[in-house]
Amino acid sequence: MDTVNHRLPLPYILCIIACFFLGPPENAISAERTTYIVHMDKSFKPESSTTHKHWYSSIVDSLNGDKKSSFLAGRSFTTTPSLQYTYDHAVHGFSASFGLEELENLKKSPGFVSAYSDKTATVDTTDFLSLNPFTGLWPASNYGEDIIIGVLDSGVWPESESFKDHGMTANIPSKWKGTCEEGQEFNASLSRDTNGHGTHTSSTAAGNYVDDVSYFGYAKRTARGVAPRSRVAVYKVSWAEGEYASDVLAGIDQAIADGVDVILISLGFNDAPLYEDPIAVASFAAMEKGVMLSSSAGNHGPGLGTLHNGIPWVLTVAAGTMDRSLAGTVILGNGLTLVGFTFFPGNATVRDLSLVYDKTLSACDSSKLLSQVSPESIVICDETWPVDDQIRQVTAAQLAGAIFISNSTQVGYFTCPGAVISPKDAYKVIKYVESSENPTVSIKFQETFLGAKPAPLAAVYSSRGPSPSYANILKPDVMAPGNLVLAAYVPSSPAGVIGTNELLPSNYALKSGTSMSCPHASGVAALLKSAHPDWSPAAIRSAMLTTANPLGNTKNPIRDYDLEFASPFAIGSGQIDPNRALDRGLIYDATPQDYVNLLSSLNFTRNQILAITRSEAHNLSSPSSDLNYPSFIALYDNQMTTSRVQKFERVVTNVGDGAAKYKVSATAPKGSEVTVIPETLVFLNKYEKQRYSLSIKYGWDIRGRVSFGAIIWVEENGNHTVRSPIVVSPVS
Incomplete structure (x- = not known):
């Protein structure tokens, strides 16, 4: 990329590779x-x-x-x-x-x-992936050694311990073609990360090992990224003025030229057609160069059709919760003990304080009303108002603290001492208050528990499919941990707040969003690229999709935030499973021409297609909307009055060690019938390809419903299972 005016690519080199685009946008x-x-x-x-x-x-x-x-x-x-x-x-x-x-x-x-x-983008801001130093993807990939992850974000804080070079190879990989400079021309005030987003995402994907990291005592652990031996090239495309399409295009353009292996981008452009979406356009070129692009689904859930980056040739990542609970133990005066949720950053003492439940102010939506309570009291806030808002009102009233009744853990800052308890536990607390002459409560803070169930849950904020830009490919692809992720942060921006104005800096912070789930998937993609350098981006995506786990830690299907079973519109194929993705029996591959065939089947003009493909060298005369994708979606019109059959053709490649035989098992979406022909696939050699067809028959009686199922190809010896989700959904 060449730049004009004062936005120059003057990078900074650390242990890893960090590149910056200088100068805020002048759009x-x-x-x-x-x-x-x-x-x-x-x-x-x-x-x-x-x-x-x-x-x-x-x-x-x-x-x-x-x-x-x-x-x-x-x-x-x-x-x-x-x-x-x-x-x-x-x-x-x-x-x-x-x-x-x-x-x-x-x-x-x-x-x-x-x-x-030019367009503006929206930023999508314990080891739950079972990565093991002795077996599986980590040792097989040598922890992603010398894979280069290009991160398009708000920059990086290069002094963070997560970016130290201990354990790294001495030399930058020869495939790196970029220029990283340090010295007089490096303007730290313009190009370093100031809001923490880029530092957090970069360290989540590939941060080095740092001992004894915590968020003010919570989640204490050794911090490290998913691919801790990978290198990071950071391209600053996010500024205080916003995130612009021209900057994003420039970042991806430079990343391709520099020789990165994986691109991580935790932002997206809403309501943009594929030919005007800078991520869709630029990622097509990246895909042709063998560069995997991993993107965030967005934070506009839980409504359907809210995701961005629903691009056929990229990986779209949803966000889920983890089995780690940041906790505060609530101890009532009668001895009853409950575990609540909190990450209040202060070393508070709440011991035998008066506990108040007053229905006239229990909505906790008015600091003026709450001020009528003794300031040495703990109030109980009903589930009638968002917890974030209630925390602000309790803080403004300068009360000693509160107990919030909610199933939500979506809290920006915990500015007052308090804990969130579930509605099922609230009955016991309220009954105690109403039956006691002098109810009291104590709360312990800075606790962390593992093994919370059920987990993961689909995060309420995580944007859902179907994709507005192209609904005939099932999106999102997979889900990854995105809730309260602990990663490196910038000391210049507050990581926590106590009261109304006491700002607390920290080198590590807890952040939630698909911005946090995307780096997990990007790190896994880097590990897979290291273990399988010959795999295409489509093959890597296929390995991640077909091995993703649709079950939670209770061995039941993953649930949504409301505890209903989560559909693939919320979680894609399920939670990423890195170790299973390493040893993949079958993959669904796709070539650049396959994507061109897809574009040719759309109602795009020649120039709109050319804006994406950049060249007329591709054949535009073979339109096909049936992309060789490892998932299936059948869309129907709610006005249909008769049964309908939709047919798909797929080709799978055997990447196992040799000859193999697979049989199919199908679970049809409710109200539909699924037929797979043939039901058995026989491979005589590695890299051999076999074709099958899948038909979905559904009738008018399913109108208005989204239903889902799956097919699983099971190897005869049980070594591999290859799963693909199926969704039947109204077009709207």
């Missing part, structure tokens, strides 16, 4: 001008232009009109077109600011494909 600096991303057909580059940058610069220069200057909010700017980035790997084209007249003139330029305005 929408004038009401008269808008930043556009322009796609060009590179075959039109004239011989007189020595480089693509020269060609694009000459195009922009030719659009320059009268030089004028103006002022906006005290800042001067020029009204001539301004080139921002040029792209040559993820896409062919550039980003620049234009007026409407200049944009119309640009469209007349030879080689013009398309242009659309």
